[in-house]
Amino acid sequence: MPDVVVALGEQFAAHGHELSLVGGPVRDLFLGRSSPDLDFTTDADPDQIIAAVSGFADAHWDIGRDFGTIGIRKGDDILEVTTYRAEAYDPDSRKPQVSFGSRLEDDLVRRDFTVNAMALQLPSFELVDPHGGVRDLVAKHLRTPGTPEASFSDDPLRMMRAARFASQLGLDVAVEVREAMTAMADRLEIVSAERVREELVKLITGAHPRQGVDLMVETGLADVVLPEIPALRLAGDEHHRHKDVYQHSLQVLEQAVDLETDAEGPVPGPDFVLRFAALMHDVGKPRTRRFEPGGAVSFRHHDVVGAKMTRKRMQELRFDKDSIKAVGRLVELHMRFYGYGDAGWSDSAVRRYVTDAGDQLERLHRLTRSDVTTRNRKKAARLDRAYDDLEQRIAELAEQEELARIRPHLDGEQIMEILGISPGPDVGKAYRFLLEHRMDHGPIAQDEAERLLRDWWAEQE
Structure with missing residues (x-):
């Protein structure tokens, strides 16, 4: 962990607030992987977060204030601190409805999967793992902290994340999670195309993309996102x-x-x-x-x-x-x-x-x-x-x-000069003729190219 992690924890403790490193960075520590992002959660509200980092951070920004997130920069490190929260989707809305909480455990239970519902309290680095995330990592098992139906109802994109984690981490999806994905696949239709695209890219570039794609097809997610892929099961091979x-x-x-x-x-x-x-x-x-x-x-x-x-x-x-x-x-x-x-x-x-x-x-x-x-x-x-x-x-x-x-023997300027013509469709036709000749016969000397062009032009008149 960078030194800034401990320093930030001490800064929040000095202001009477809890702070924990949470989610992907904690999971990646147990996997022996470096995490590109450092995400923190706290009982402080956005105004209190700003007060706590005042004089500590080199800069801060509150573009995510409505979601309880404040970004800060300390030296070369970019960090995000988010107020404990619970968020849910309106059944017909693409945007989450956010409410702030006061307990770390309440924040963790609303997270997507148990392997991401772990936290390291700072500055002590005490592990908080109420849903058995470490156990599931060891067993390569993907479960949700609460019921998968409730989790996917809160954010249907989590079904895509399940497939993505199958691809990235080689995790086996729990039976109840797979069943919920199958039953609720249509809910993915309310999620914006941009969010779906980002999950798809992460899935395809994972270590086990076949596993992720297969899960999408088996659960029906692919029927919503990439219907062309499950359709392939209907086609025989010509050979x-x-x-x-x-x-x-x-x-x-x-x-x-x-x-x-x-x-x-x-x-x-x-x-x-x-x-x-x-x-x-x-x-x-x-x-x-x-x-x-x-x-x-x-x-x-x-x-x-x-x-x-x-x-x-x-x-x-x-x-x-x-x-x-x-x-x-x-x-x-x-x-x-x-x-x-x-x-x-x-x-x-x-x-x-x-x-x-x-x-x-x-x-x-x-x-x-x-x-x-x-x-x-x-x-x-x-x-x-x-x-x-x-x-x-x-x-x-x-x-x-x-x-x-590969280029034609002559460029557009030369073609116009040799033929005495102005810019227009004829220049493009001459260019394509010379390109075709170049493809078929390879390079030729410029004087031969000029003769070739004039002969072609004479045939066009």
Whole structure:
């Protein structure tokens, strides 16, 4: 613990108030993990909190005053101190109704799970654990301090947190908690998309994302948050009809996690974009499933359809534009490798593959490799060697012509000067023509590019 923890406890004691470190930081101490946030709770009301830290804190702010929270800065440490409270949701409201309390035990019982309902009283560091949080951590068990129905009624987002803690900490959800989640999953609909999105990101980037996703699907939470995922259980696989596309997608997610790099590599883990693309890559299959003559099943264009579905879902969850673009692009391109493989990977095809992937190329490499879940070892080895060959071709071409920065032979200014035209649609057409030639034939000298452009322009007249 930073020195400021003890100092703050002594500061509150000197002013006649209780102070405890509470929630996630206490849980993480028992797990041997460092916690990014230090959260404190006290019997002091917001005005008394400000009075207690006056002269101690370098700065304070009261943007969370209505919820009993005062933020303070002491040196490089940012801390939040919150008055003991009890909060509940109106059944039809997204916003909590807050009332302040006077006892630590009353504050702890309103918290989401027993593993987060522990406190260290300061400055003595005496553990307060009335609901057996330490016991549940040891047993890897997720329970609620009170009844799960009451907890989830207070804040339906706690059902998403249960799935998130299954992913982050590998905790097994108690039977009664799972049953309450199943019965109350629809309550999640009143929670704002932004809050749901934040929990989903934490779940997907957890240590055990498959466990968290599976819990969401089994309890019906995914029907509210990501209905495209449970829908995968209805789709067979085009190569092996016995394969469950839902389980396949979870396996691809796990394999993508294994291909993440360390902080120095091109795709440092945990990487939400790669993981979410892996989870969503086949969501277009249920809509494109067709039964062919002879009993075969096809999913033509499921990559394109799935990309549209993924973008729409992420928009509804209020993801930022860059994340939506990146994940959608990966889903759209995840089958491209197979077409190029059949064509023998001409230089033109390799250039287009790299150009279409853009800054998602390293993620696309990993997504494509992760998508191989066949039990046929020979087939898996053949696909692996083929992709090794593709990556080698990309590296060789990149070395020859700086593939990552492919541009037409001439820029827009040069095109207008050579053709004697003003800005407009014709400049764009000429640019795209030169880009296509660059893709198909590689770099050429500038004088040859000028001749090529004039010949093309003459054909347009």
